[in-house]
Amino acid sequence: MHTHAEVEKFVVPIGPQHPALKEPGHFEFTVDGEMVTHASVRLGYVHRGIEKATEQRTWVQDLYLLERICGICSHTHATAFVLGVEKLAGIPAPPRAQAIRVLVAEMERIHSHLLWLGVAAHEAGFDTLFMYTWRDRETIMDLLEGLTGNRVNYSANVLGGVKFDVDAEQADSIRRGLDFLQERTEHYLEVIRRDEMFLRRTRGIGVMTQAEADEFGVVGPTARASGVARDIRIQAPYAAYDAYPVNLVVEHAGDLEARFIVRVRELLESYRLIRAILDALPEGELSKKLPRRIKSGETISRVEAPRGELFYFIQSGGGDKPTRVKVRTPTLCNLASVLTLVIGHQLADVPMILVGVDPCFSCNDRAVVLKSERDEKVWAWEQLRQYGIDFYRKGKA
């Protein structure tokens, strides 16, 4: 059944459809017994052409489109975009709007980190933790729904401000929800630090040193777990983060355990931050009117998404549509590190290490690279067009 060559190179494919992956991505792990010796990735299964689509829509329409890049961190995408556009127009949003943006962003971080904690525990076969965290996550989802009307894609931002206000009653219900979450989160921190069976799966697994983290250019909690003190909220405060400073959460071990601890400690930090915002919400209007046409120019907008630095490049030609929007999501920075980290580990650790960077594939897929006979990496427009024509001709024949 096996040729000699096949026995020598035993490749375990993970994806595009696999129980460990909630979104499509294709990984090929070459294993020797249970030991991984080589890894490769192929992305682009959920490329949606969003960047190109933004050029055909108005600034306002783009806001809704870009919010749908990610189903989990939708608010950070919208925030990055509106901050960039407001910078281009030269009209910053009022302080109360900026504070509410940060409020929703932190609530989104809580929901994202709790979701991740559950998924990561599930990869380790620790389903009880998975079920409990997702039950608790419903608390924050309900609060977000009460605040914005939506569980995901909150649509909190408009160009020039936010859509809704936070009244005293809502603030109280958020505080009550946070009290519950605080207690639960402290318990989970205890579990991930102390549970012997769980530590067997996380301690010393997938170690990334600080030097490696710098070399791979990883971002967000993944980098902070390796001792890299990098957080856009602190280093380049945007929206209202200079008014409500964030304490840096950093761990130095660089293994999976550290990635767990960093994210859970960030949860606690987010609870503190939300309470601080609710206690000192500036008064004032919620939005300013932005012109339909944005002054020509280009700008960069960076925000700290739950997964790390989210980068937007926005270019305006002076019209009612952008001429170019470039999005780089944190997953793209982090994913490459997985391919190196898994080598030398057991196959059983691979899903854990992969999920350890909290990958989000559909956010990540900005381009498609097809496996092709042609060697060229960059295709001219004419070549791409010709390829499309040939492809469909072949299909018909």
Add this chain to the structure above:
Amino acid sequence: MSVLLSLLAFPGGLFVVLSGLGYEWLDRKLIAQFQNRIGPRWFQPGADILKLLFKEEIVPRDAHAWFFIGLPLVALAAALTAALYVPMAGIEPAFSFPGDLIVTVYLLSVLTLCIGVAGSNTTDRFSLVGATRTLTQLFSYEAPFLLALLGPAIVAGSWQIREIVAYAGQRWLLLTQPIGFAIAVIGLMGKLELPPFDAPEAHTEIVAGALTEYSGRGLGLFRLAKDVELVIGLTLIAAFYLGGLANPIEFVVKTVVLLLGLAGIQALLARMRIDQVVGVWWRYGALLALGQWLLLIGWEVFS
């Protein structure tokens, strides 16, 4: 007539199958409750099996078709046969002969062997990795598990299940052989590939392990065989270590208490890697079991 009855209805056929489904439901329900979920309704395991039996079975092109179809049958048949030598529902075993303990233990291992062979029969990568892990796990827990069941046999002075149960009915061997009891329970979990020993079918790594290519009838029969083994394993351990099984009520109470413990362990622990499983069994399990076994033999010889 009575032979046919014991083969088809009690304790061999219908009874173990139905009680297996019942215990699977209880196991799932308990874990769900521990995890703050609602859990399945009482007929869910039966409905699952029924649905699988109706579904088309796809035989992979590269697999040996006879093996592929035959292995689930062999696995279920072996498990059902084992039920004949065990005091199901607290009633005397249907068949008994000296040394039937060993035969029963090996009949229980046939399921694992069948799963291993079924996995390596296909060319699917997940199946092959799963089959390797299944067989690796078999070699790690099998010897300690057997030693754990031989403990009561030695003090009873017989390798016949009926006589051991009669002896164990007089006293709780759990008190004198706690190590053996613990190893038997954990060994049963390894045998059934329950968490934390579910590396051979770890969904997030290798999809469904050795049974990835199975759909329809084959999968249904394998699952049924596992349910049957769960009941038999619980019965054996309860009869040997928890003061015997004198009547059906005692049977239900003792096995359900055991299952409660099993479900608790499943809910509490994260999955172990296959190398960790082997390490735990050979570094601690096997040595402890062997130590207790030698002590028992010494006791028997010198007292």
